Amino acid sequence: MTDQLGALTTIFTEFYYWVTVVLMFLIHVGFCMYEVGASRYKHHQHTLMKNTMLIPLVTVTWFFFGWWIYWAFPTGPGIAPSIMNESTALITDESTFSAKWYLANTEYMAINLGDHISGVFWAAFLLFSWTAASIVSGAIIERITTFAFGILAIAIGSVFWTIDAAWGWHFDGWMLKILGYHDAYASGVIHAIAGGFALGVLCVLGPRIGKFSSSGEPRNIGPRNPWLVTVGLFLIYTGFWGFYAACNIPIFDLGPEYGMEGVTYWTATNIYVTPTTLSGITFNFLMSLSGGLLAGYWIAKGDPFWTYSSGLAGVICASAGNDLYHPIQAMIIGMIGVVIAYKLHYWVERKFKIDDAVGAVAVHGYAGFVGLVICGFVLNGYPSSGYSVGAMWDGTTYATINPLGQFLGAIIMFGVLGMLPGYVIAKVLHGMGKLRIPRDVEIAGLDYEMMESAKKDERAVSSATR
Amino acid sequence: MATVTNWIDHLNKPAEEVAGAVYPGAGSMETTLVIIGIVLWLGWHVLTARSESEELSRLSRKRHGANDHKSNVTEW
Numbered sequence: 001m002t003d004q005l006g007a008l009t010t011i012f013t014e015f016y017y018w019v020t021v022v023l024m025f026l027i028h029v030g031f032c033m034y035e036v037g038a039s040r041y042k043h044h045q046h047t048l049m050k051n052t053m054l055i056p057l058v059t060v061t062w063f064f065f066g067w068w069i070y071w072a073f074p075t076g077p078g079i080a081p082s083i084m085n086e087s088t089a090l091i092t093d094e095s096t097f098s099a100k101w102y103l104a105n106t107e108y109m110a111i112n113l114g115d116h117i118s119g120v121f122w123a124a125f126l127l128f129s130w131t132a133a134s135i136v137s138g139a140i141i142e143r144i145t146t147f148a149f150g151i152l153a154i155a156i157g158s159v160f161w162t163i164d165a166a167w168g169w170h171f172d173g174w175m176l177k178i179l180g181y182h183d184a185y186a187s188g189v190i191h192a193i194a195g196g197f198a199l200g201v202l203c204v205l206g207p208r209i210g211k212f213s214s215s216g217e218p219r220n221i222g223p224r225n226p227w228l229v230t231v232g233l234f235l236i237y238t239g240f241w242g243f244y245a246a247c248n249i250p251i252f253d254l255g256p257e258y259g260m261e262g263v264t265y266w267t268a269t270n271i272y273v274t275p276t277t278l279s280g281i282t283f284n285f286l287m288s289l290s291g292g293l294l295a296g297y298w299i300a301k302g303d304p305f306w307t308y309s310s311g312l313a314g315v316i317c318a319s320a321g322n323d324l325y326h327p328i329q330a331m332i333i334g335m336i337g338v339v340i341a342y343k344l345h346y347w348v349e350r351k352f353k354i355d356d357a358v359g360a361v362a363v364h365g366y367a368g369f370v371g372l373v374i375c376g377f378v379l380n381g382y383p384s385s386g387y388s389v390g391a392m393w394d395g396t397t398y399a400t401i402n403p404l405g406q407f408l409g410a411i412i413m414f415g416v417l418g419m420l421p422g423y424v425i426a427k428v429l430h431g432m433g434k435l436r437i438p439r440d441v442e443i444a445g446l447d448y449e450m451m452e453s454a455k456k457d458e459r460a461v462s463s464a465t466r
Numbered sequence: 467m468a469t470v471t472n473w474i475d476h477l478n479k480p481a482e483e484v485a486g487a488v489y490p491g492a493g494s495m496e497t498t499l500v501i502i503g504i505v506l507w508l509g510w511h512v513l514t515a516r517s518e519s520e521e522l523s524r525l526s527r528k529r530h531g532a533n534d535h536k537s538n539v540t541e542w
Contacts, residue, residue: 042535060507064500104503105496107487114485145522147515434515441522444530449521451538458540 009251010116016250017120023242024127028055030235031134035141037228038358040221042445043142050146054133057150058157062126064104066158070125072099073166080174080395083387097172124246125165128190131243133157135194136422138358140201142208143442148429155425156197164193164417168409171273176384180392180399181409184270185247185281185319187371188413195365196418199354204426205435207355209442218349221357223305233308237289240315244285244322247271248278258386274386276323287327288318291334299342306359310338313363317341317371320406321379333374341366365418369410376406467491 032051039047058066072090074082081088084095091098101108101118108118133153140149168175169189175181183189212218223229248268254275255263267275292314293307300306317337318330325333345362348354356362379401383389390397392405399405429435437446445451467490470476477484487493 041539057507060503064504064507104500107492107496110487110489110492110496112485112487145518147511147518150511150514438522438526440526440529443532444525444528445535448528448530448535448538449525451535455538455540462540 013250014116014120017117017124017246020242020246021120021123021127024124024131024239024246026235027127027239027243028130028134030232030237030239031131031138032232033228033235034232034358035138037225037230037232038138038223039141040224040445042447042451044447045450046146046446047141050141050144050149051134051137053146053150054137054153054157055130057154058129058133059126061154061158062122062129063109066129066162067102067109067122067125068099068104069159069162070099070166070170071097071102073163074170074172074174076167076174080177082172084172091172127246128165128186128243129157129161132161132190132194132197135191135360135364136198136201139198139356139360140205141357142446143436144201144205145434145437148426148435151429152197152201152422152425155421156194160197160417160421161190161193164413165189168413169271171271171385171387174395175405175409175412176272177390177398178393178395179405179409180384180401181405182272182375182379182382182384182401183320183372183409183413184272184276184323185244187316187318187320187368187375188410190368191316191319191364192368192372192410192413193418195361195363195368196414197422198356199361199365200419200422200424201426202354202356202361203352203423204430207353208357209439211355212353216353218353218355226304229305230308233312236312237315240312241285244281245278248276248281249273250278254386270323272385274323274383281322283327284318284322284325284330285315288314288322288330288334290314291331292317292338295335295338296342299339306342309359309363310342313338313341313367316364317367317374319368320371320375324379324382329378333371333378336374337367337370340370365414369414372406372410372413373403376401376403467495469493 032048035051036044036048072092074091075088077090078088082091082095084091084097085093092100094100100106103109108115109122133156136152136156137149167173168181168183169186173181208221210219211221248270250268251266252269252273254265254267254269254273257273268278270276289311293311295314296307296310300310314334314337318325318333322330341362344366345356345359348361349356354361380403382401383398384401385398388397390399392399392402426435469488469490469492
């Protein structure tokens, strides 16, 4: 870098994404606290370690192949041609944003004085991957093996959410072109898919012992430590700020990007490279959070566990269109999402005997799905991309945002890339006898041996006088 | 292995040569490192799956009751 303004822009962008990564780390801290708070005493340590170990597992697989998938799969393959090379094949050629540059053994996946962005952008997406896996983690506590969870975490964190991001989040994604799909802050791309994946796993895994009475009535297994849950959810809110910022490009000249001769327009953009402002999305983040909290407090009759979760669900529901909504629209959408997610959670629990320990399927899956559908109506007619505007199903241009495209997109996210793979992989693990811990261990508690081995020392220490 | 042995010499090169990888073994070690990394990753799964299965079977055989863990709780 030899000119100062160019260097400042580059290093500002590098630092911007780096800060988002640090902020998003708090999402994982929050998820760990939340899960431990929701689990029973005899399962605490295993619950914590299960969620913690997804960090290295998803990170190394994201390095080996997850990041490559994101850059290779925008065309499907075989569904819509890339705007970079006009081919529907996997993007592995010499194009500027080809997956070729993001193979684990390329010089860009390391310290390179000519590349200030790849590492921080890779990390920002990696933190999204952790979030996707962590959403699944909460739903299945106290009865899944750590081995099975590791496999499932890699599947959702480094494979399936990456494919959906390539399809529906990448500027060249086929879902934007064919369906007019729009999901600026990941109602579907992260939340609906992870919620759907968790539901697929839960169908095979089954409920915790004691969750349902012999007549099938669900019993409430409330959080063991509400304060840990509370702080955990506050930290997730905090990390969510970083998540929103990470979904933007902080500074970009759209004139040359869109091929407009002589036009210069520096702005922040969303992930689709269409203009928005960090200031505007801050309105919407806070108003949708507030809508969620208001609706959650009302519908759950002041129950803190659901009220806090509803704040999150409110943001998740409005996230698809929070780059463009009016703040009051964001608030109302957040409220609608919470009411539907809450009602659906209890209906599914009662009807299908699904034991979602932390309400993750509802908060992320149902609220995300509903948010995508609502976005199709509220943003109907907006362009899904700045590069071109065309008809739905055409594929060579970008369709405008519309209700049908968003509904189909929600099904793809929640069902096709979420619930279906979750169910299939869980079935395979179940067939191998590796999915669920033995019944006697679940009753005794996963931490029994750890606690027993520490008992002698602990008793000696507690009665020691010198 | 060192890719850079003198920063003054390195930064005096043409810009396109300066802008490049600077880690040890740049241009020759990457594929080997990826293979080693994948072996370590897969090996970790094998080792931890085995030890988890052993731990679960051992605990399962003891058939503790739902409240037995309480006798292991010490008031500090």
